Amino acid sequence: xxxxxxxxxxxxxxxxxxxxxxxxxxxxxxxxxxxxxxxxxxxxxxxxxxxxxxxxxxxxxxxxxxxxxxxxxxxxxxxxxxxxxxxxxxxxxxxxxxxxxxxxxxxxxxxxxxxxxxxxxxxxxxxxxxxxxxxxxxxxxxxxxxxxxxxxxxxxxxxxxxxxxxxxxxxxxxxxxxxxxxxxxxxxxxxx
Numbered sequence: 001x002x003x004x005x006x007x008x009x010x011x012x013x014x015x016x017x018x019x020x021x022x023x024x025x026x027x028x029x030x031x032x033x034x035x036x037x038x039x040x041x042x043x044x045x046x047x048x049x050x051x052x053x054x055x056x057x058x059x060x061x062x063x064x065x066x067x068x069x070x071x072x073x074x075x076x077x078x079x080x081x082x083x084x085x086x087x088x089x090x091x092x093x094x095x096x097x098x099x100x101x102x103x104x105x106x107x108x109x110x111x112x113x114x115x116x117x118x119x120x121x122x123x124x125x126x127x128x129x130x131x132x133x134x135x136x137x138x139x140x141x142x143x144x145x146x147x148x149x150x151x152x153x154x155x156x157x158x159x160x161x162x163x164x165x166x167x168x169x170x171x172x173x174x175x176x177x178x179x180x181x182x183x184x185x186x187x188x189x190x191x192x
Contacts, residue, residue, distance in 0.1 A: 038096035046189025051094035071106035083180035090122035125168030
């Protein structure tokens with residue numbers, strides 16, 4: 001923490017970025033606890049598994065060595081099909097801020113740190129949320145087309161997910177048709 005001009009201690013957030021395999025010892029456990037607290041115990045084992053295998057952005061209060069996250073966002077690789085074409089997509093998972101630290105811009109900071117990862121490693125970004133306003137101000141757009149999950153060769157309609165899907169278009173995906181059909185591979189827990 002840094003002293004402010006008025007003598008008040010102010011928190012200076014910093015971001016750490018690493019892949020799941022590069023995570024410092026014990027940090028993944030701290031991230032999971034943060035997610036469980038933020039989602040009020042509505043964060044399942046499947047949700048946790050969906051958060052692993054890609055990049056993590058962890059927001060800390062300052063540059064101390066405790067690595068106690070106050071906010072987190074992850075992006076994992078998934079192939080999504082749009083209008084029959086596969087897209088190498090960065091799927092955002094595990095976006096949360098500690099309950100006592102929400103509305104301080106920490107989630108926005110975490111998501112802003114994910115944007116270069118998306119642009120540098122993927123054709124597009126995607127996520128599922130009920131918080132459209134949060135993501136829209138960060139450049140995300142609502143998906144308007146029907147959604148499906150692929151189970152082997154069969155497509156299953158996931159109409160209950162349609163309203164929550166959002167994408168981040170850039171580069172190769174900048175002209176992506178937001179009203180086309182979008183398909184993900186099925187997975188344990190929530191497909192989207």
